[in-house]
Amino acid sequence: MTEHKRKFEWIDKWVKMTGERARIDAKAHKTAIVYRTDQGWVREHHDGTIERMNSKENRGGKVREKERIDRIMSLLQIIWEKQTDVRFNQLISNLQVMYSSQNGGYGQRKMKEKGLQGDEVESTYLDFFFLEDERWEEFLQRLVDNEEA
Structure with missing residues (x-):
């Protein structure tokens, strides 16, 4: 032991x-x-x-429905099949940038990091941890419906 x-x-x-x-x-x-x-x-x-x-x-007062997974994955597949040269994580990153720009900069976070000369450089990144699936699904559906992707 x-x-x-x-x-x-x-x-x-x-x-x-x-x-x-x-x-x-x-x-x-x-x-x-x-x-x-x-x-x-x-x-x-x-x-x-x-x-x-x-x-x-x-859980926000309710249990999330399991069926949303298939719907969201189907939407992602439709979008990805129109851009077959794009890697999956590129696709997700590009979609997050689009969502953020269409929704008032949602998820944008600022940070400071060390630059090449050791100086502090301001940078930004996207954090979608708290985005509800319902909002993401609506966004993806609009892309598919409008063929923006």
């Missing part, structure tokens, strides 16, 4: 580091992280306050 514990001890450290990184990101972007405890789901805000969540709040 001791050998088994030593073999996978790194996982506990990795999980702890991942959680700490999430807290740092939440503070930087003034958002929150959500995780499960023995008492249920909690939301930890960037200021350190923690609130309990019940399962309905955690």
